[in-house]
Every structure is written in C-alpha cells, then in structure tokens.
Amino acid sequence: xxxxxxxxxxxxxxxxxxxxxxxxxxxxxxxxxxxxxxxxxxxxxxxxxxxxxxxxxxxxxxxxxxxxxxxxxxxxxxxxxxxxxxxxxxxxxxxxxxxxxxxxxxxxxxxxxxxxxxxxxxxxxxxxxxxxxxxxxxxxxxxxxxxxxxxxxxxxxxxxxxxxxxxxxxxxxxxxxxxxxxxxxxxxxxxxxxxxxxxxxxxxxxxxxxxxxxxxxxxxxxxxxxxxxxxxxxxxxxxxxxxxxxxxxxxxxxxxxxxxxxxxxxxxxxxxxxxxxxxxxxxxxxxxxxxxxxxxxxxxxxxxxxxxxxxxxxxxxxxxxxxxxxxxxxxxxxxxxxxxxxxxxxxxxxxxxxxxxxxxxxxxxxxxxxxxxxxxxxxxxxxxxxxx
Numbered sequence: 001x002x003x004x005x006x007x008x009x010x011x012x013x014x015x016x017x018x019x020x021x022x023x024x025x026x027x028x029x030x031x032x033x034x035x036x037x038x039x040x041x042x043x044x045x046x047x048x049x050x051x052x053x054x055x056x057x058x059x060x061x062x063x064x065x066x067x068x069x070x071x072x073x074x075x076x077x078x079x080x081x082x083x084x085x086x087x088x089x090x091x092x093x094x095x096x097x098x099x100x101x102x103x104x105x106x107x108x109x110x111x112x113x114x115x116x117x118x119x120x121x122x123x124x125x126x127x128x129x130x131x132x133x134x135x136x137x138x139x140x141x142x143x144x145x146x147x148x149x150x151x152x153x154x155x156x157x158x159x160x161x162x163x164x165x166x167x168x169x170x171x172x173x174x175x176x177x178x179x180x181x182x183x184x185x186x187x188x189x190x191x192x193x194x195x196x197x198x199x200x201x202x203x204x205x206x207x208x209x210x211x212x213x214x215x216x217x218x219x220x221x222x223x224x225x226x227x228x229x230x231x232x233x234x235x236x237x238x239x240x241x242x243x244x245x246x247x248x249x250x251x252x253x254x255x256x257x258x259x260x261x262x263x264x265x266x267x268x269x270x271x272x273x274x275x276x277x278x279x280x281x282x283x284x285x286x287x288x289x290x291x292x293x294x295x296x297x298x299x300x301x302x303x304x305x306x307x308x309x310x311x312x313x314x315x316x317x318x319x320x321x322x323x324x325x326x327x328x329x330x331x332x333x334x335x336x337x338x339x340x341x342x343x344x345x346x347x348x349x350x351x352x353x354x355x356x357x358x359x360x361x362x363x364x365x366x367x368x369x370x371x372x373x374x375x376x377x378x379x380x381x382x383x384x385x386x387x388x
Contacts, residue, residue, distance in 0.1 A: 002117050003027045007037040007063060009055045016226030020106060034058030038066055046074055048116055053080035053087060068095045073123060075116035119365060138355040139175060140323045141316035142328040145308040156303050157183035164300045170357030173278040174238060180276055181234040189233030190227050197239035204247045206263050215264025229258050230273045241281035241292060252296045310352040310359055317348045324363040337367050342376035350383060
C-alpha cells in the first residue's frame with residue numbers, strides 16, 4: 001500500500017482519484033490547493049504526489065519547486081488539462097517524475113504510479129546498501145592525527161587533484177583512497193584498484209593499459225586495461241613504489257597527455273581518470289636508488305596525505321575496539337562482547353607493527369576465544385600468536 005497525495009482544485013477530480021486509487025489499495029490524502037498540500041507534506045511522508053498544474057494562488061510548478069526543497073526523493077507526477085511541451089519539459093527539469101495530460105488515461109496513470117513506487121523502493125534500497133558499504137569503509141578515530149586526515153580528504157576530494165597517500169602497511173591507505181573517490185564528483189563512476197606489488201613486472205603494463213590480440217604469447221584476445229576501465233572515474237595505484245620503470249614511463253605519459261596505448265598497438269586512446277596512488281616506501285630514497293622516476297613523483301604528489309600508524313594514535317583504540325566488536329559479532333551472529341577498562345589499557349600498551357589490519361585480527365581472536373567480558377588477562381593470553 002502506498003500513501004498518495006492528490007493536489008487539484010477541482011473537487012470532482014480529487015474525489016474520482018481518491019476512489020480509484022483507494023480501490024487499488026492505496027491510502028489517499030487530498031489537498032485543494034498548494035498551500036494546503038505543503039502543510040500536509042511537511043507534516044507527513046508520502047510515497048507519491050499527484051499535482052495539478054493550473055491552480056489559483058500557487059500553481060503546480062511552484063508547488064513542485066517547494067516539494068523538491070522539502071523532500072526531493074518523493075516522485076511527483078504532474079497532471080494538467082492545459083499542458084504544453086514547454087511546461088512538461090520545465091516540470092521534468094525541476095524534478096517531476098512524469099507529466100500526464102487531462103483527461104486522464106487511468107490505465108496509464110496506474111502504470112506510472114506503479115513504476116514510480118518501484119523506482120522509489122529501488123532508490124531506498126540503493127541508499128541502504130550505500131550506507132552499509134560506507135559503514136564497512138568507515139574511518140574510525142578522533143585523534144588529532146586522524147582529524148587532520150579527514151579534514152584533508154574533505155578539502156581535496158571535490159577536486160581532481162592527484163594524491164599520493166603514504167603510510168605503513170595496514171594503516172588504511174586504501175580506505176583513504178575510497179573516501180577521496182566517494183566524496184568526489186566522480187563518485188558514481190568506477191573506482192578501479194590496482195595492487196602494483198601483486199602483479200609481475202612483465203605483466204603490469206598489460207594490466208594497466210590493456211593489450212591487443214597477439215601482443216604476446218598468451219594474448220588470445222583484445223583486453224581493456226585498468227585505465228580504460230576507470231574512464232571518467234578514479235584509478236587507485238596501490239604500492240606504486242613497486243612499479244617497474246617502464247610502466248612508470250607510461251603512467252607519466254597518461255598523466256601528461258591523458259592518453260594511453262595498449263600493449264601491441266600504436267593507437268592512442270583518450271582517458272579521463274583521476275589518479276590516486278599509495279606507497280609504504282620512502283619514495284625519496286627510491287628516487288636516489290634510481291628505482292622511481294622523480295618526474296612521476298612530482299606529478300603524483302600534488303597533494304600528500306600521510307596516514308599515521310596505530311602506535312601514533314593509540315587514543316583511538318577504544319573507538320576502534322567498539323567498532324570492530326560490533327562488526328565482528330554481527331558477522332558471527334553473536335551478542336556484542338564487553339571489553340573492560342583493563343582490556344582496553346592492555347590493547348593500548350601493545351606495539352602494533354601491523355597497524356589496523358593486525359588490530360582487527362586481534363579483536364576477532366579475542367571475541368572468538370574470550371569470554372563475554374574480555375579482560376586484561378585474556379588480552380595478554382590471546383593478543384599475541386602462541387609461538388611468540
């Protein structure tokens with residue numbers, strides 16, 4: 001059942017629509033003008049709004065504008081006996097779901113309402129999924145170091161500036177990259193991640209730029225590379241310090257000219273991607289060793305974001321413990337465990353060489369092996385592998 005608001009200055013049309021839509025199992029509210037309608041919309045939520053165009057005092061277009069300000073997610077179907085193409089186009093541009101002329105074709109109206117409801121449900125489900133994904137990639141921490149990282153993300157994300165993210169293994173460099181993408185104007189486009197350390201040096205160029213059929217022995221068909229896949233979106237080059245010099249030269253060209261060429265082809269392909277890169281290495285030292293191109297470093301490091309190690313922000317451990325406790329217990333289908341103060345202090349006293357990745361593993365181990373109330377004794381017993 002859907003809650004539908006009908007706005008029309010003609011009583012006969014209001015009553016007819018109430019009877020028809022009510023017969024279909026909907027809950028129908030009526031408003032004879034824009035002012036009354038806006039009061040109802042502010043007081044309660046509707047799944048669908050049907051709004052006449054020509055009404056005294058406040059016309060339907062003005063009502064539509066106000067509705068979009070109050071709740072832009074509700075589908076508004078405009079109806080009018082004096083409609084023109086220009087009016088219909090204006091209504092759609094302002095956010096109307098559809099425009100139907102009078103006299104109303106009731107079959108078309110019912111189909112439009114059903115489609116609008118399905119679309120609204122799909123939008124709601126998508127938002128719920130996004131919230132779930134966002135929670136998975138949530139950045140936990142209120143330490144000064146983490147506040148600086150979050151502030152930097154908020155400032156840099158809306159731009160297309162290239163960012164080099166540095167930090168030890170397990171600090172969350174990928175997480176920062178994902179948030180830079182999610183808060184950017186490219187958020188609805190692809191986010192393509194490439195782990196440069198996991199790809200053999202002889203295959204990295206093919207992985208990044210693609211290849212033509214027959215370019216090498218195993219190239220049995222044409223293949224798009226990561227840069228093409230990321231077109232209009234973001235490419236994240238993780239552990240870029242492990243990339244071969246030949247691949248670095250091609251990445252530099254892609255940055256300078258915004259074109260790439262597949263392995264085995266001389267044809268240039270235009271690409272529009274935002275490049276984010278990350279490394280756990282000291283790039284300046286790699287440059288001195290001739291392992292990394294200095295010109296590429298300067299191209300990539302328009303913005304530098306350094307992620308602090310967990311040992312540098314131990315004041316965040318209580319928040320991280322609670323965060324992982326909730327997530328892991330939900331995954332295991334058990335009630336949330338309690339970490340007493342002594343357990344938290346014990347976790348804060350430990351050296352976290354593996355950073356957040358190691359910390360999550362330890363919390364999971366404590367939840368699985370510990371009692372309902374986890375204490376300092378259990379942290380000391382289970383925080384380190386048995387062979388240590």
